[in-house]
Amino acid sequence: MRWAITCDEREKLVGNEEVSERSKRILVEIDRHMRFMIGDDEIPQWLRDRGETGLSPLEFLTTGADERAAMLAAARQRLSERCPQDF
Known part of the structure; x- marks a missing residue:
């Protein structure tokens, strides 16, 4: 729903x-x-923002299991860079 x-x-x-x-x-x-x-x-907007690549995060996530795993890895990496004390 979110x-x-x-x-x-x-x-x-x-x-x-x-x-x-x-x-x-x-x-x-x-x-x-x-x-x-x-x-x-901001999540609904972020999911649909095509940005520079022309492919929204939502579209990217629907392309397959490997892409979902890659998105998760990228999210973990970004979070660890922003909050290193939590990792």
Whole structure:
């Protein structure tokens, strides 16, 4: 609900049941890191911002499990740089 995604977007994010649980866990952790770094209110906008790459974070997350894992790794890295005392 916090991400304000549609049913179609949700289906693209979590896919079928075999990958659904892992996808959800990754997305929850990404959400936790991003809420800390950019705030609750900014997440829906951040997810849809195409920025310089032309691909929004939401679109990137829907491209596959490897991409979700890469986004999580990037979020962890960014958080550790901003708050090294927490890692």
